[in-house]
Amino acid sequence: MTIKRLIRTDSPEAFIEEIEKIQGALPKRIDANPKNVEKGLAKLVLTLIELIRKLLEKQAMRRIDAGSLTEEEIERIGETLMKLENKMQELKGVFGLKDEELNINLGPLGDLM
Amino acid sequence: MQAAKRSRISRMGIYTYAIIDSNSKISSSINGLGGAVVYNIPYRNIGIVVSESEHVQDIAQEHILKHEEIVEKLMEDFTVLPMRFHTLFNQEKDALLMMKEYCGDFRENLDRLRNKKEFGVRVIWPGDIKRNRIIDAYKKSNAGADMPDSSSVKSFVKEKFEEYKIDKEFEEEADKYIALIDNFFSRWACEKKIEKLKSENLLLNAFYLVEKEKEEDFKEAFERARDICICGDLKYLFSGPWPPYNFISLTKKTLHQRLSEADMFGRISPEQNLLNKGML
Numbered sequence A: 001m002t003i004k005r006l007i008r009t010d011s012p013e014a015f016i017e018e019i020e021k022i023q024g025a026l027p028k029r030i031d032a033n034p035k036n037v038e039k040g041l042a043k044l045v046l047t048l049i050e051l052i053r054k055l056l057e058k059q060a061m062r063r064i065d066a067g068s069l070t071e072e073e074i075e076r077i078g079e080t081l082m083k084l085e086n087k088m089q090e091l092k093g094v095f096g097l098k099d100e101e102l103n104i105n106l107g108p109l110g111d112l113m
Numbered sequence B: 001m002q003a004a005k006r007s008r009i010s011r012m013g014i015y016t017y018a019i020i021d022s023n024s025k026i027s028s029s030i031n032g033l034g035g036a037v038v039y040n041i042p043y044r045n046i047g048i049v050v051s052e053s054e055h056v057q058d059i060a061q062e063h064i065l066k067h068e069e070i071v072e073k074l075m076e077d078f079t080v081l082p083m084r085f086h087t088l089f090n091q092e093k094d095a096l097l098m099m100k101e102y103c104g105d106f107r108e109n110l111d112r113l114r115n116k117k118e119f120g121v122r123v124i125w126p127g128d129i130k131r132n133r134i135i136d137a138y139k140k141s142n143a144g145a146d147m148p149d150s151s152s153v154k155s156f157v158k159e160k161f162e163e164y165k166i167d168k169e170f171e172e173e174a175d176k177y178i179a180l181i182d183n184f185f186s187r188w189a190c191e192k193k194i195e196k197l198k199s200e201n202l203l204l205n206a207f208y209l210v211e212k213e214k215e216e217d218f219k220e221a222f223e224r225a226r227d228i229c230i231c232g233d234l235k236y237l238f239s240g241p242w243p244p245y246n247f248i249s250l251t252k253k254t255l256h257q258r259l260s261e262a263d264m265f266g267r268i269s270p271e272q273n274l275l276n277k278g279m280l
Helices: A012-024 A037-066 A071-095 B002-010 B061-077 B092-113 B127-141 B152-186 B212-228 B255-265 B270-276
Strands: A006-009 B012-020 B038-043 B046-054 B080-089 B116-124 B191-196 B202-211 B235-242
Touching: A006 B212, A012 B116, A012 B202, A012 B235, A037 A071, A037 B152, A071 B152, B012 B061, B012 B092, B038 B092, B046 B092, B061 B080, B080 B092, B116 B152, B116 B212, B127 B152, B152 B191, B152 B202, B152 B212, B202 B212, B212 B235
Parallel strands: none
Antiparallel strands: A006 B235, B012 B046, B012 B080, B038 B046, B116 B202, B116 B235, B191 B202
């Protein structure tokens, strides 16, 4: 007996392209070696900060959408988020990191962001 | 000569393919990586299928395909828990130690996955076009709402809020499509794993666990899906059956941890008794 495997698609090229896009987007491991240990660590730390920043931003937008914030509170949160985003841009520049590099592959759980 | 031989042996290891629900010999002759004979190391009523192998330094596609081929051959006769490619032990006793530690976990999975196979459904949608449509609609409905004298903070919040609303609508649209496709396939599946929007265009990456008796129905569903899930310009990729790669759920609790949990009522299980006597 052999397994009768079925593989059906009308657009193999489109699937190859999408799968390569996902797989190629992230390095499998944190790149930490003596020559660029600083960058490797910065990438890890900035990824975590970016995750928290995005969560804060999303939560703030949810609250604005729900109408549970006053104009004054929106202004204050907006200023905090703006400064945080600017600081992150600055730090990414210092360590030569791109937006798409700030992610971690969590194996079976998928990507962090 | 002797030294060379020793050095060669020291590089040998036990290459593992899968854990199976049998402690018997494998009846068919299977050659593994490097042509080595594949055999089953029994542990209680299950087994770990291995071959002797040199540590592969340069992993090539052919090695990965060979590993997959052997797991699939085993799948013809047994329930399998496939091992990750290139899982090696130094000696048989190390493999047995792992079997002893996680035997409960392995048996639970083998029981749950008996007579079941995995199928994959991937769907691409024109995500970029959908997003652009949502952006256009959002801009139209908010035309004239711009405040030229607004502060940089207000502009920042406005921009972020727009992004949030567009993302939200995009995801809601994706959810509608996914629900339609998933409801169709779920009828034949006993378990499923759904990954949504792994990329802008990869709408759905789903895995369905299907009982053997429903396998043919599920394959037919593949063929009919295009006509039934009429969602416009979607592209499908169906595949299967596969070993149940996405449905193995390990608690990673060792035998000792499991037994200490069983002891919370102050009872000593037969396994604990054997352990105390050094028989496990």
